[in-house]
Amino acid sequence: xxxxxxxxxxxxxxxxxxxxxxxxxxxxxxxxxxxxxxxxxxxxxxxxxxxxxxxxxxxxxxxxxxxxxxxxxxxxxxxxxxxxxxxxxxxxxxxxxxxxxxxxxxxxxxxxxxxxxxxxxxxxxxxxxxxxxxxxxxxxxxxxxxxxxxxxxxxxxxxxxxxxxxx
Numbered sequence: 001x002x003x004x005x006x007x008x009x010x011x012x013x014x015x016x017x018x019x020x021x022x023x024x025x026x027x028x029x030x031x032x033x034x035x036x037x038x039x040x041x042x043x044x045x046x047x048x049x050x051x052x053x054x055x056x057x058x059x060x061x062x063x064x065x066x067x068x069x070x071x072x073x074x075x076x077x078x079x080x081x082x083x084x085x086x087x088x089x090x091x092x093x094x095x096x097x098x099x100x101x102x103x104x105x106x107x108x109x110x111x112x113x114x115x116x117x118x119x120x121x122x123x124x125x126x127x128x129x130x131x132x133x134x135x136x137x138x139x140x141x142x143x144x145x146x147x148x149x150x151x152x153x154x155x156x157x158x159x160x161x162x163x164x165x166x167x
Contacts, residue, residue, distance in 0.1 A: 028079070030087035031115055032160055038092040041155035042077050044132040045088060048117060048160075050079040050123060053087070071095050081117070088115070104157025107137060114151060118159035122148050125162045129154060142166070 035041040038055075042139060046052060059073040073095040079088045107113055119125040122140065129152055138152040149163040 025154045028086075030089050032089040032091060033089050033115070033156070034093065034098075035156040035158070036092060036136060037155060038075055038077060039091060040119040041077075041092075041098050041130070041158075042079070043127060044134065045079050045090070047132050048162075049082055049119070050088060051082065053078040053080050069096055104153060104159075107151065107159060114159035114161050119162050119164055122150065122162055122164035125164075126150065126152070129160070129162075134160070 022087045035042075042052060042055075055075065057075050057079045058075070063072040063074070064070050064090045072093070074091050076092075077090045079090065080086065081088075105111065105113070117125075126134075126140070127134075132154075134152040134154045137153055140148065140150040142148050145166055148166055149161060151159050151161050154160045
């Protein structure tokens with residue numbers, strides 16, 4: 001699939017292309033997002049339709065070594081998409097504190113910028129997340145005759161794309 005056909009004809013899922021590299025990814029397991037208010041973030045994503053799988057507190061030398069920080073004490077929650085294939089890990093750190101820039105990054109900043117969810121009713125999904133503080137980043141738009149979509153800023157400045165397949 002060339003770059004141009006991706007832009008105009010994507011309707012999911014993509015065809016896998018195999019390369020002999022000696023390593024095979026079995027699946028994408030989850031996306032991790034750090035938030036400042038874990039209960040509010042859980043409520044936001046549950047309102048969108050994700051299912052809370054569990055919550056836990058983590059700390060200790062193994063966590064410190066795994067993520068390269070000292071004195072980690074964090075609370076995490078795992079949520080699963082209704083189809084059972086996607087997971088979202090929400091984390092909030094009690095220690096060490098971030099101390100970083102409190103302003104959320106704009107849509108064009110390098111790095112992970114958004115997480116996208118296919119929804120059955122964009123207007124209902126948008127109303128559900130707005131009730132939990134989400135604000136539109138831009139406007140609700142139509143992409144060709146494939147999707148009606150929008151971007152919202154959710155908990156901790158996370159950009160969430162909501163897309164409804166047309167037709």
